[in-house]
Amino acid sequence: TQLLEQSPQFLSIQEGENLTVYCNSSSVFSSLQWYRQEPGEGPVLLVTVVTGGEVKKLKRLTFQFGDARKDSSLHITAAQPGDTGLYLCAGARGGSQGNLIFGKGTKLSVKP
Amino acid sequence: DSGVTQTPKHLITATGQRVTLRCSPRSGDLSVYWYQQSLDQGLQFLIQYYNGEERAKGNILERFSAQQFPDLHSELNLSSLELGDSALYFCASSVGSGLNTEAFFGQGTRLTVV
Numbered sequence: 001t002q003l004l005e006q007s008p009q010f011l012s013i014q015e016g017e018n019l020t021v022y023c024n025s026s027s028v029f030s031s032l033q034w035y036r037q038e039p040g041e042g043p044v045l046l047v048t049v050v051t052g053g054e055v056k057k058l059k060r061l062t063f064q065f066g067d068a069r070k071d072s073s074l075h076i077t078a079a080q081p082g083d084t085g086l087y088l089c090a091g092a093r094g095g096s097q098g099n100l101i102f103g104k105g106t107k108l109s110v111k112p
Numbered sequence: 113d114s115g116v117t118q119t120p121k122h123l124i125t126a127t128g129q130r131v132t133l134r135c136s137p138r139s140g141d142l143s144v145y146w147y148q149q150s151l152d153q154g155l156q157f158l159i160q161y162y163n164g165e166e167r168a169k170g171n172i173l174e175r176f177s178a179q180q181f182p183d184l185h186s187e188l189n190l191s192s193l194e195l196g197d198s199a200l201y202f203c204a205s206s207v208g209s210g211l212n213t214e215a216f217f218g219q220g221t222r223l224t225v226v
Contacts (some may be wrong), residue, residue, distance in 0.1 A: 007218025042114060043155070044201050090157065104154035 004091055008101035011105055014111055016078055023080045023089035024071045030092050031073045032065055033100070037086040073089040115139065116218035118203050124224045130191040133221045137205030138185055143167070144186040145206075145215060148177055150199040161186055162209045193225045 005024045013019055023032070031050040035043035045054050048064035049072060056063045060083075062075040072089055086107050090100040115138035125131055137144050146158040148171075157170035161180035172178075175193075180186045190197060200222050204215040 040205070040219065042116070042220055044114075044217070047212050090155075100157055102155040102157075 003101045004102040006087075006089060006106050009104070010107045010109075011110040012111065013034060013079055014062070015080055016109075018025050018075070018077050019085055019108070020069045020073055020075045021108070022071065023091075023103055025091060026070065027091070027093070028069050030069070030100035032069075032092070033073055034063055036086060037105070038084075043088055048105060075096055076108075079108075081110045081112050084108055084110050098100065100109075113118070113125035114218060115215050116166040116203060116205050116220050118201075118206050118218035120221060121210075121219065122224075123224050123225060127193055127195060127225055129193050129225075130189065131187040131193065131223065133190070133201050133223075134207075135186045135188070135203030135218060137186070137203075138216055140149040141207050141216075142184065143181055143209045143213075143215075144184070144207045145204040146172075147204065147217075148199045149202060149220070150178070158188070159214050160209065167209055172186060190223070196224055197223045 007022050031048055033048045034046045036046055037043040047063045052067045052069045054065045060077045064073050086105045087107045088102055090102045092100055121136045121140040142163045145160045147155050148153045148158055158172040159178050160168040164180050175191050178188045200220045202217050202220045204216040204217045206213040
């Protein structure tokens with residue numbers, strides 16, 4: 001059983017479209033992180049959200065942490081081909097970076 | 113370039129063999145983490161070392177072991193390899209070990225067991 005469920009698994013859209021990917025769990029997390037991973041590379045941290053209900057913006061990316069700290073979403077506005085990649089969410093249940101539980105990811109393809 | 117160096121980049125070996133994966137963390141980082149990424153399981157945390165000592169343990173098999181040396185580089189040893197051990201193995205490093213310290217991932221070692 002996957003502790004963190006990400007949806008959709010795959011998403012193929014045209015440049016300029018908006019999209020939202022979701023990260024859901026029945027468990028409470030002390031914080032949640034989003035990463036982007038490109039082929040042949042390791043994941044790169046995009047954001048960490050800590051407080052229930054928190055919203056963080058990073059240029060065209062908006063991250064939200066659910067009020068109950070069990071779920072999160074990532075919204076991309078006006079997607080660009082450079083946004084293509086695997087988006088991973090990871091929940092922390094303790095105070096250490098090492099206790100991260102990763103979802104399986106959403107593979108995003110943005111076509112020009 | 114994250115500053116984390118992993119070698120080798122690719123490794124092909126036979127079942128039953130033993131391999132060692134190496135990781136050099138970013139300069140100044142004391143924590144090293146090992147992760148396994150496979151298609152069916154996703155990214156799974158294996159083990160963390162902080163300044164030479166084991167700090168946290170995840171889903172690491174008994175056939176696997178790791179250590180962090182005085183110069184802070186780390187090695188992950190995988191023995192009695194099985195086909196199911198084929199995966200991408202990532203090392204990450206961070207300055208501290210708390211959640212708010214960002215971890216930087218290396219490019220990974222792709223292990224293929226045949």
